[in-house]
Amino acid sequence: HESGNGTGSVNLQLTANHKTINMSAAEGGNEDEESSSPDISEFSIAINSKNGPFAKEWDSLADFLPGTKFTAGEYTLKAYYGNIKNEGFDQPYYEGSSDFTVRRNEPTEVTATCYLANVKVTVESTEAFQNYFKSFTTTIHSAGGTYVEFNQNESRAAYVVGQPDEKQRHIVYVRTCRNRRCQTPATLQCETRCKPEFGGRSRSLGKFRQ
Secondary structure, three states: OOOOOOEEEEEEEEEEEOEEEEOOOOOOOOEEEOOOOOOHHHOEEEEEEOOOOOEEEEOOHHHOOOOEEEEOEEEEEEEEEOOOOOOEEOOOOEEEEEEEEEOOOOEEEEEEEEEEOOEEEEEEOOHHHHHHOOEEEEEEEEOOOOEEEEEOOOOOOEEEOOOOOOEEEEEEEEEEEEOOEEEEEEEEEEEEEOOEEOOEEOOEEEEEEO
16 A cells, blocks of 8 residues: 555445344344344444554544545544443444555545444343242343343343453342342352354343243
């Protein structure tokens, strides 16, 4: 390439893969798809030069003008949605990246696919469990993270921190109440694994059943 010599135009083509691998024992690694997914135009983007001081961010893909001029050289694109440090309900974090080279007087088409980059967790209770206990809560805790509490009527998924392509250990606290007596009879440690799929990273879906 011709680093620092002239400019070339850049166009971005981003996609989001909303599939996850269900790692619960009952599901046996089946694929799931997010029922509610962010629009790709809402993803933030950052472009950094590999060999120079250039670094710029855009709040959304919609803010990036097609054909934007860049000095010839090598760059890295990062696209993301959400904040990886935020845990809880409605907190998915997507991320994707791509290296590209800009050449003088040439258009460059940059493509990247973003994958769910934190761990999605749901809690399901059997009818027998619900009938036996008047009330109950389930709390999920990831190492170094916060405590996310599911009440007995919660059907939403929560999102917790996890590391790519490694087994994740999450502590599950179950608090039950029956006949005006409440207790925490079980503290469980559950493992899920984040598997690389679809040409990049996807995230496991941990499903806790009681």
